[in-house]
Amino acid sequence: MSSRPNIVEASKLRKRYGKVEALAGLDLEAPAGAVTAILGPNGAGKTTFIKAVATLLNPDSGTLTVGGGDALAAPQLVRRMIGLAGQNAAVEPALTGRENLVMVARLFGHNRAAAKAAADIVLSDINLIDDADRPVKGYSGGMRRRLDLGASLVGAPQLLLLDEPTTGLDPRTRIELWHTIRALVARGTSVLLTTQYLEEADQLADHVVIIDHGRSIATGTPTELKARAGRAMIEVRVAHASELASVIQLLAPLGTETARVDEPARRIAIPVDDGAARLADAVRMLADSGIQLDDLGVRRPTLDEVFLALTGGPK
Amino acid sequence: MTTTATPTAPFVRTHISPRTDGATVTAPESPPSAWATATTYAGRTVRQFIRTPQLLVVSAVTSVMFLLIFRYVFGGAIQTGPVRYVDFLIPALAAVSGLFSGGVVGVAEDADSGLFDRLKSLPVPRAAILLGRSMADTGLIMWGTVVTVVVGFAVGFRVHGGVVGAVAALGLCVLFAAAFSWLGIFLGLSAGSSQAAQGLSFAVFPLIFVSSAYVPVQSMPSWLRPIADNQPVTAMVGAVRAVVLGGDTVTLLGHSTTWFVTRSLIWSVVIMIVFATLSTRRFTKR
Numbered sequence: 001m002s003s004r005p006n007i008v009e010a011s012k013l014r015k016r017y018g019k020v021e022a023l024a025g026l027d028l029e030a031p032a033g034a035v036t037a038i039l040g041p042n043g044a045g046k047t048t049f050i051k052a053v054a055t056l057l058n059p060d061s062g063t064l065t066v067g068g069g070d071a072l073a074a075p076q077l078v079r080r081m082i083g084l085a086g087q088n089a090a091v092e093p094a095l096t097g098r099e100n101l102v103m104v105a106r107l108f109g110h111n112r113a114a115a116k117a118a119a120d121i122v123l124s125d126i127n128l129i130d131d132a133d134r135p136v137k138g139y140s141g142g143m144r145r146r147l148d149l150g151a152s153l154v155g156a157p158q159l160l161l162l163d164e165p166t167t168g169l170d171p172r173t174r175i176e177l178w179h180t181i182r183a184l185v186a187r188g189t190s191v192l193l194t195t196q197y198l199e200e201a202d203q204l205a206d207h208v209v210i211i212d213h214g215r216s217i218a219t220g221t222p223t224e225l226k227a228r229a230g231r232a233m234i235e236v237r238v239a240h241a242s243e244l245a246s247v248i249q250l251l252a253p254l255g256t257e258t259a260r261v262d263e264p265a266r267r268i269a270i271p272v273d274d275g276a277a278r279l280a281d282a283v284r285m286l287a288d289s290g291i292q293l294d295d296l297g298v299r300r301p302t303l304d305e306v307f308l309a310l311t312g313g314p315k
Numbered sequence: 316m317t318t319t320a321t322p323t324a325p326f327v328r329t330h331i332s333p334r335t336d337g338a339t340v341t342a343p344e345s346p347p348s349a350w351a352t353a354t355t356y357a358g359r360t361v362r363q364f365i366r367t368p369q370l371l372v373v374s375a376v377t378s379v380m381f382l383l384i385f386r387y388v389f390g391g392a393i394q395t396g397p398v399r400y401v402d403f404l405i406p407a408l409a410a411v412s413g414l415f416s417g418g419v420v421g422v423a424e425d426a427d428s429g430l431f432d433r434l435k436s437l438p439v440p441r442a443a444i445l446l447g448r449s450m451a452d453t454g455l456i457m458w459g460t461v462v463t464v465v466v467g468f469a470v471g472f473r474v475h476g477g478v479v480g481a482v483a484a485l486g487l488c489v490l491f492a493a494a495f496s497w498l499g500i501f502l503g504l505s506a507g508s509s510q511a512a513q514g515l516s517f518a519v520f521p522l523i524f525v526s527s528a529y530v531p532v533q534s535m536p537s538w539l540r541p542i543a544d545n546q547p548v549t550a551m552v553g554a555v556r557a558v559v560l561g562g563d564t565v566t567l568l569g570h571s572t573t574w575f576v577t578r579s580l581i582w583s584v585v586i587m588i589v590f591a592t593l594s595t596r597r598f599t600k601r
């Protein structure tokens with residue numbers, strides 16, 4: 001028994017589209033009152049899973065419970081608990097922001113007055129109140145995304161399903177949306193979101209599930225997962241390709257694992273456990289060696305590198 | 316040098332304003348009724364129509380274009396016996412304007428955009444969404460009908476069947492529009508994309524041309540006549556023509572008013588039941 005009840009529990013979920021197994025025996029647990037991020041590359045099965053939780057499709061086999069209810073046998077109960085913001089912002093351009101929200105609020109079951117009130121509150125929560133009465137076709141991409149998120153909130157669902165909520169946004173708008181999501185979670189809503197960015201999972205999630213080819217390949221907190229790829233990466237770009245080998249040899253003692261080499265880019269990435277301290281070491285060692293460098297830095301592992309570490313080979 | 320700084324730069328606005336009034340959204344007590352669902356979605360769709368002038372123009376223009384071409388280009392060569400060609404043509408166009416305009420593309424767009432996914436994730440009676448769509452599309456079709464008839468009056472069309480005939484014609488047109496709206500919904504749901512829907516919406520044209528809509532069935536080759544005579548569009552245009560013309564429709568059109576109206580009512584109900592069932596099954600399937 002876990003300490004917190006799970007809002008979503010999937011076991012051995014399978015869904016096949018022709019030859020493709022979009023879900024290939026997926027096991028997944030999302031704790032209540034927390035943000036769970038499903039992290040995976042294109043085609044991993046993220047959208048398929050979100051659709052199954054949202055009762056839009058029936059898996060071929062396996063079990064799926066949402067809020068303790070059977071999503072496959074009693075979808076109507078699940079629909080009363082969830083709010084979905086799909087991979088595309090499903091807002092109507094010809095309507096105003098307010099009209100969009102009132103419509104969805106009515107369809108959650110609010111009466112006319114309650115729907116208006118809910119739309120009002122959410123509009124100020126997502127900071128669109130000043131633009132509420134403009135047609136959505138004049139909104140920016142970021143505003144549409146926020147409105148789409150708002151539409152999933154007007155019914156005060158217990159579980160928010162967000163499919164790649166920040167894909168296609170510029171870095172700044174993405175950060176703004178993270179703030180919005182974080183503030184919502186502070187109010188106790190459970191969130192299940194998908195993302196292709198480790199950074200995003202890191203910023204938002206309490207619990208991360210990495211999936212690939214329809215299967216869960218790792219779960220844990222962002223910190224735990226990154227630890228498995230090295231906590232940080234020291235990256236060196238040498239001026240001359242001929243010196244790659246000597247740098248690899250020189251810095252090998254700093255790494256927790258063998259270095260990854262990108263020959264054409266003359267770049268080496270070394271997983272380390274303490275980014276700042278090892279960077280200082282690297283600077284000293286490289287300065288002593290007299291090897292000419294283009295760049296030297298420390299950064300977080302990318303999703304690719306986490307994958308490599310978890311699967312032991314290129315994905 | 317690259318850094319690991321967490322992106323909390325000062326220029327970022329947080330998009331949750333601190334609430335001073337403590338207002339929060341509460342969950343609704345019960346899911347929406349079928350009627351509330353249908354009217355909410357219909358209301359949204361009608362607003363979308365009204366605010367998309369191109370759509371209103373496009374949905375009337377095909378019908379009006381055919382009207383003008385047949386009235387002035389082909390009309391002189393078509394023999395319609397004792398009935399003036401313009402009085403033969405306009406009731407027919409009014410009856411079938413649901414095959415020119417309607418929601419095929421709109422339905423496909425709502426599927427494409429992800430709106431249907433959101434609607435299906437809500438605790439709504441799913442069939443009521445399609446009912447709402449049918450209500451809105453019926454309205455759009457009737458808009459096309461009204462424009463066609465107004466242009467028809469301008470080019471010489473007159474109602475001979477009195478007020479009763481006019482009201483009956485209106486009633487029939489609404490019923491046919493509702494029936495065709497379900498055909499449109501089915502095509503829109505089957506199209507897969509809005510571009511494909513555009514193409515599919517032309518697939519019904521043979522139904523119009525192989526009917527008595529533009530030319531009397533008697534003028535067609537003998538092998539085509541049984542098809543044209545027994546298909547729904549012929550019954551529908553015949554019914555509207557009969558009530559609008561009034562008088563002795565057996566002499567004018569070959570059958571009695573009752574014959575046309577009964578057939579058209581049966582066809583409308585059949586079309587509605589068949590396509591409402593198929594559409595609902597497609598829409599609610601998981």
Ligand SMILES: Nc1ncnc2c1ncn2[C@@H]1O[C@H](COP(=O)(O)OP(=O)(O)OP(=O)(O)O)[C@@H](O)[C@H]1O
Pocket residue numbers: 017020021022040041042043044045046047048049087196
């Ligand atoms: N309706 C469908 N018909 C056929 N194949 C599908 C369908 N939906 C998904 N697939 C396939 O199933 C696999 C998983 O798709 P899914 O959309 O769940 O991936 P994803 O993780 O959401 O990817 P992305 O990051 O690109 O959104 C892919 O190979 C995809 O091509």
Ligand SMILES: [Mg+2]
Pocket residue numbers: 046047048087163164
């Ligand atoms: Mg996806």
